[in-house]
Amino acid sequence: MEDDKACTLGLSLEMGNSGGYVPKKDKQKVHKSVPCLDLSFDLYPKEEAIDVNHEDEAKGFNLKRIIEEEQKDPYSMISDNNINNKNGSRKKLRLTKEQSALLEESFTLHITLSPAQKQALADKLNLRHRQVEVWFQNRRARTKLKQRVVDCEFLKKCCEKLTHENFRLKKELQELRGVKVNISKIATLTTCSSCKKLLKPNEGNNSHTKIVE
C-alpha cells in the first residue's frame, strides 16, 4: 500500500543542532544522534581554513573584528543596494539570482554552517557574515514549515483512514452482536414432537405457535 509506505517515511526531519552554544572542537558530537548533513566541506581549501581570532596580516582578515564592525555599523561593509531609506526606514535587500543560487547550492550540501564557512560564503557572495547567517536561518525555517505542511497532510490522511476503519469495525461489531442474539434465541427454542416445528420456550405441544416455516 502507498499509505503504508508513507508511514515508514517522513516525520523525522530534524534540523540538526536545535540551538545552544556548541564549542568548535565538539561541533561534530552534536550530530551523533540526529541524522544531519556533514558540515565538513571547505569553502576554502584546508590550508586556508579560517581561525576566527587569527589576524591575517596579508589579508587583514579577522572574523571577530568583522562581526564587531558589522554590529557597530551594519551598513558600512555592504553593497549600496542595502542602504536605508532617507526616512530611516529599513530598505529591504534583494539577493541577486546568482547569490540566491549559490546560497541554495550551499544549503543543499549543508543546512548549517560554521562561522568560518559563513564568512567564506559571505566573502564569495559579497555579503555580510550576518546576512549569510540570517539567510540560512530563514531557509531552515522555510524547510521546516514546508515539512510541517507535508506532515500535516500526511496526518490528515491517516486520520481519515482511521476514521473510516473505525466506522467499518463498529459496523462489523454491530452485525456480529446481531448474529449472537439470533443464535441465543435459537438455542432456547424447542421442537414440537408431532409436527417437528420450532416452539417458543414454555409452549406445550398442544397450543404452539409456528415460528419457523
Added chain:
DNA sequence: ATGAGATTTTCCCTTACTTCA
C-alpha cells in the same frame, strides 16, 4: 570543586518591505 554571570549559537516569532495577481 563549584557557582554565578558572560558568551556563543541557534531557533522562533515578528516586523517591514517587495512583488505579483
Added chain:
DNA sequence: GTTGAAGTAAGGGAAAATCTC
C-alpha cells in the same frame, strides 16, 4: 492606482550549552 496575499530579509528575545572568573 489600490489592495491583499505571499515571500523573504532582518530584528530581537529565549533557550541551551559552554566558558571564565
